[in-house]
Amino acid sequence: MRAFARLLDSLAFTPSRNTKLTLVRDYLRETTDPERGWALAALTGVLTFDAAKPAFIRKAVEARVDPALFAMSYDFVGDLAETVALIWPSKPGANREPELPEVIDALRSASRNEVQRLLEGWLDALDPDGRWALLKLLTGALRVGVSARLAKLALADLGHVEVAEIEEVWHSQRPPYEDLFAWLEKRSDKPSPDAPARFRPVMLAQAIDEATDFAKYDAADYAAEWKWDGIRVQAASERGEKRLYSRTGDDIGHAFPDVMAALNFEGVIDGELLVMTGGRVDTFGDLQQRLNRKNPEAKTIAKFPAGIRAYDLLMDGKEDLRGLPFAQRRKRLEAFIAQLKSSRIDLSPLQPFESWEQLAHLRAQPPDGDPQIAEGLMLKRWDSIYEAGRPKGPWFKWKRDPHLIDAVLMYAQRGHGKRSSFYSDYTFGVWREDANGDRSLTPVGKAYFGFTDEELKQIDKFVRDNTIERFGPVRSVRADREFGLVLEVAFEGLQRSTRHKSGVAMRFPRINRIRWDKPSREADELQTLERMLD
Amino acid sequence: MKYEDLLCPSPAGLYCKPGDFYIDPVRAVERAVVTHGHSDHARSGHAKVLATRETLAIMGERYGENFAGAMQPLGYHEKAEINGVTVSLAPAGHVLGSAQAVVKWKGMTMVVSGDFKRRRDPTCALFEPVGCDVFITEATFGLPVFRHPPDTDEIAKLLKSVAQFPERAHLVGAYALGKAQRVICLLREAGYDKTIYVHGALERLNALYEAHGVKLGPLAPATAGKKADFAGAIIVAPPSATQDRWSRRFPDPVVCFASGWMRVRARARQGGVELPLILSDHADWDELTMTAAEIAPDELWITHGEEDALLRWASLNGQKARALSLVGYDEDEGEN
Ligand SMILES: [Zn+2]
Ligand SMILES: [Zn+2]
Numbered sequence: 001m002r003a004f005a006r007l008l009d010s011l012a013f014t015p016s017r018n019t020k021l022t023l024v025r026d027y028l029r030e031t032t033d034p035e036r037g038w039a040l041a042a043l044t045g046v047l048t049f050d051a052a053k054p055a056f057i058r059k060a061v062e063a064r065v066d067p068a069l070f071a072m073s074y075d076f077v078g079d080l081a082e083t084v085a086l087i088w089p090s091k092p093g094a095n096r097e098p099e100l101p102e103v104i105d106a107l108r109s110a111s112r113n114e115v116q117r118l119l120e121g122w123l124d125a126l127d128p129d130g131r132w133a134l135l136k137l138l139t140g141a142l143r144v145g146v147s148a149r150l151a152k153l154a155l156a157d158l159g160h161v162e163v164a165e166i167e168e169v170w171h172s173q174r175p176p177y178e179d180l181f182a183w184l185e186k187r188s189d190k191p192s193p194d195a196p197a198r199f200r201p202v203m204l205a206q207a208i209d210e211a212t213d214f215a216k217y218d219a220a221d222y223a224a225e226w227k228w229d230g231i232r233v234q235a236a237s238e239r240g241e242k243r244l245y246s247r248t249g250d251d252i253g254h255a256f257p258d259v260m261a262a263l264n265f266e267g268v269i270d271g272e273l274l275v276m277t278g279g280r281v282d283t284f285g286d287l288q289q290r291l292n293r294k295n296p297e298a299k300t301i302a303k304f305p306a307g308i309r310a311y312d313l314l315m316d317g318k319e320d321l322r323g324l325p326f327a328q329r330r331k332r333l334e335a336f337i338a339q340l341k342s343s344r345i346d347l348s349p350l351q352p353f354e355s356w357e358q359l360a361h362l363r364a365q366p367p368d369g370d371p372q373i374a375e376g377l378m379l380k381r382w383d384s385i386y387e388a389g390r391p392k393g394p395w396f397k398w399k400r401d402p403h404l405i406d407a408v409l410m411y412a413q414r415g416h417g418k419r420s421s422f423y424s425d426y427t428f429g430v431w432r433e434d435a436n437g438d439r440s441l442t443p444v445g446k447a448y449f450g451f452t453d454e455e456l457k458q459i460d461k462f463v464r465d466n467t468i469e470r471f472g473p474v475r476s477v478r479a480d481r482e483f484g485l486v487l488e489v490a491f492e493g494l495q496r497s498t499r500h501k502s503g504v505a506m507r508f509p510r511i512n513r514i515r516w517d518k519p520s521r522e523a524d525e526l527q528t529l530e531r532m533l534d
Numbered sequence: 535m536k537y538e539d540l541l542c543p544s545p546a547g548l549y550c551k552p553g554d555f556y557i558d559p560v561r562a563v564e565r566a567v568v569t570h571g572h573s574d575h576a577r578s579g580h581a582k583v584l585a586t587r588e589t590l591a592i593m594g595e596r597y598g599e600n601f602a603g604a605m606q607p608l609g610y611h612e613k614a615e616i617n618g619v620t621v622s623l624a625p626a627g628h629v630l631g632s633a634q635a636v637v638k639w640k641g642m643t644m645v646v647s648g649d650f651k652r653r654r655d656p657t658c659a660l661f662e663p664v665g666c667d668v669f670i671t672e673a674t675f676g677l678p679v680f681r682h683p684p685d686t687d688e689i690a691k692l693l694k695s696v697a698q699f700p701e702r703a704h705l706v707g708a709y710a711l712g713k714a715q716r717v718i719c720l721l722r723e724a725g726y727d728k729t730i731y732v733h734g735a736l737e738r739l740n741a742l743y744e745a746h747g748v749k750l751g752p753l754a755p756a757t758a759g760k761k762a763d764f765a766g767a768i769i770v771a772p773p774s775a776t777q778d779r780w781s782r783r784f785p786d787p788v789v790c791f792a793s794g795w796m797r798v799r800a801r802a803r804q805g806g807v808e809l810p811l812i813l814s815d816h817a818d819w820d821e822l823t824m825t826a827a828e829i830a831p832d833e834l835w836i837t838h839g840e841e842d843a844l845l846r847w848a849s850l851n852g853q854k855a856r857a858l859s860l861v862g863y864d865e866d867e868g869e870n
Contacts, residue, residue: 006691012799013808019699026698065678066850072843073679077798086679086797128681 001126003031004039004100005133011144024146024154037176038104042137043146046175046249049107051115052138054080058416060120064089071420081139085132091124098122159184169193171200197241199249200268200314201388202234205378205395214356221381224351224359226374227397228309229284230274235308237263255293259306262344268315276307281370285495307344310337314386322386363400376400402490403532404512406523408441409485412463414473422456423463423475424448428487432526441479442502442526447489450510484520488513494532504529537668537833540639543858548646550637553619557635557646567621569648570632571711584608586623588631588746595742626650627661628815629712630743636664644668652821656719657748669831673839674816675794682794682818688811689720695788695809696768703764703784707773707791710736712815714770715743717792718750731756733771761785777806823847
């Protein structure tokens with residue numbers, strides 16, 4: 001971990017591309033397998049993790065360091081991972097320093113809960129630079145400017161070969177790239193560029209800018225389809241090799257034996273992994289029951305059966321379709337899926353439209369059935385080839401507007417860092433009618449962003465002026481039928497939850513507007529929310 | 535009798551009323567006790583100055599022979615009487631000649647740390663803790679994020695980069711008094727025996743250190759020679775010089791900065807530093823708290839720096855403490 005941390009640090013400080021190249025090359029030369037391969041994958045974004053949320057990291061550090069000292073430090077440093085890395089009380093000799101490969105191994109296979117348990121032991125054993133690198137890795141924030149191109153140049157430099165030779169085999173190689181290093185160090189022959197069921201780099205969509213893009217582009221040039229709310233996958237089945245990849249190229253097949261069993265074709269499909277029962281899509285919440293479980297039980301699989309809704313066809317048998325325009329690939333895909341007759345793999349239908357206005361209407365009011373829970377729309381140019389990365393123009397995503405409700409502020413908690421002197425975490429509720437017809441507030445969510453600094457000050461003042469009770473860092477504020485602060489809350493989705501008293505849980509709630517003007521009794525009812533359930 | 539009767543903050547600096555003298559006054563006064571030669575502590579124009587021989591020599595080098603009306607050198611552990619107040623100096627481990635001022639009067643002992651650190655430094659004497667009723671501590675790096683790594687690690691970082699980029703020059707920004715000589719000494723201890731090039735602004739202080747027995751090895755001015763001659767070389771210069779035109783004489787220089795502030799990445803980035811070296815002549819958080827706990831004074835007074843966090847630490851640890859708001863000690867931009 002130490003060498004990797006050192007490399008990250010040097011990369012972050014140097015503006016020069018040549019220097020970065022030398023740093024990466026020398027690191028690859030001085031480091032052994034499999035560490036260097038994993039490091040390369042992490043640097044280039046082939047591997048990304050989202051194993052620990054900032055809130056969890058804060059909680060962990062505040063259990064060990066006085067929260068006031070932490071707040072002053074965070075205020076000074078300005079970066080959570082760095083503050084935690086520096087302030088974490090080291091326990092020399094408590095543990096062996098974790099090596100990068102074992103960290104990556106745990107991140108790839110363990111559940112988020114397990115990773116969070118491991119994290120504290122790792123932080124105890126590392127030095128500040130090691131802790132910083134670990135936290136950046138865990139939170140998916142390794143932004144050090146190493147492109148795939150730069151990595152390939154460093155590899156070419158390491159092996160004294162032309163970069164074109166690296167390009168040729170690159171896509172057949174998987175981290176930790178041991179075959180590639182063996183070849184570059186003249187210990188073996190050049191690996192075959194044609195490994196069956198290898199990962200093909202994924203094409204991604206830009207978010208559309210409603211203000212400018214529609215004027216620029218002609219509706220007739222684009223196809224539209226729903227953007228399903230699962231995870232993007234690539235299913236490859238070639239010459240007996242079957243793989244299921246995430247969009248970053250992680251092999252996730254082990255978690256989805258039901259999907260793997262359905263890969264009875266010769267080719268490579270791009271699609272959305274979803275929980276599907278009887279041809280209908282279930283919610284992202286259902287899919288979450290399957291994600292992060294390395295070896296799901298038969299019971300779980302039966303309850304949450306997974307499948308693929310296909311967007312695109314990259315390989316049809318031996319034929320590479322990626323150079324064909326989308327219109328042609330789409331025809332081939334339709335035929336391919338029809339021939340499969342699989343209950344686990346179906347086709348993502350296109351949505352015909354005449355004008356952008358008509359499409360906007362469709363997006364705002366999706367037809368009954370699956371589109372009701374789609375994340376939004378995807379726009380694909382009929383003539384677009386399948387191009388790795390996120391090119392601007394050929395593909396757009398157009399997410400649906402968030403759901404909005406009016407809720408009443410119930411509790412406020414002090415924030416962290418720059419916000420430690422403000423009440424900035426808000427729990428809000430909606431009205432619920434009991435058996436006697438009386439209405440009381442039931443908490444439905446918590447939000448700590450979405451407002452401006454000015455608004456923060458205003459809410460903070462409201463909290464202080466209307467506090468009923470204080471318990472630790474939390475204050476309850478007056479909220480009844482006659483008086484209370486109404487917050488317009490935006491959120492992405494709503495699921496049933498047994499953990500919440502209200503029975504619902506929001507995804508990504510945030511404060512959209514403060515409704516100083518709205519009487520508290522006019523805030524929404526729980527029933528309104530229940531109708532929005534995914 | 536209150537502690538404030540012996541020492542109290544005043545606009546000119548810490549003032550000792552019974553002795554009628556100031557410690558590290560920020561403007562010219564009748565009688566001054568100076569802890570060390572950094573310009574925010576040692577000003578010129580006092581009528582009388584008491585300090586270590588080394589500090590007086592440093593002041594003479596910087597301000598000219600007549601920087602004060604009268605000079606009174608005092609060795610570590612020697613005593614002087616000023617109007618019935620006993621003053622002695624104890625090593626502070628900060629820079630050559632740096633001292634803590636120990637002030638005794640009517641059974642009360644107060645110690646002014648000046649700037650200090652606890653780690654070994656080949657260019658100056660090690661800090662000595664002195665038992666006292668009031669310890670007036672600096673707090674430059676008084677936040678728990680400041681934990682300076684071992685100096686050998688930082689020097690190894692520099693030497694590795696020199697080996698990795700032999701076509702480039704390494705330009706190390708280091709404060710002219712203390713840090714520059716320490717960096718050079720640490721490089722020598724790590725086995726680096728090539729000529730080290732130095733900016734003209736360092737030459738006289740380097741000579742002064744040499745004259746006081748601090749061996750710096752082969753040095754040469756960074757002015758002579760063609761650009762290509764400096765490939766693979768280490769050049770030490772004041773921090774300001776690393777960013778200006780002067781640095782363009784060197785081949786694609788790797789700008790390094792030796793300072794405790796380099797612990798925070800944003801600081802290094804703001805300064806356009808490519809290789810931050812976390813080398814500080816001030817105590818880090820652990821040294822500050824360890825020193826306060828070791829001395830365990832009746833009262834801890836905290837001055838220049840991050841006072842709030844140290845106050846918080848004191849309250850958590852049952853140590854009586856207060857913040858002294860002394861003005862004029864510019865730890866951020868000045869010499870640390
Ligand atoms: Zn100083
Ligand atoms: Zn100072």
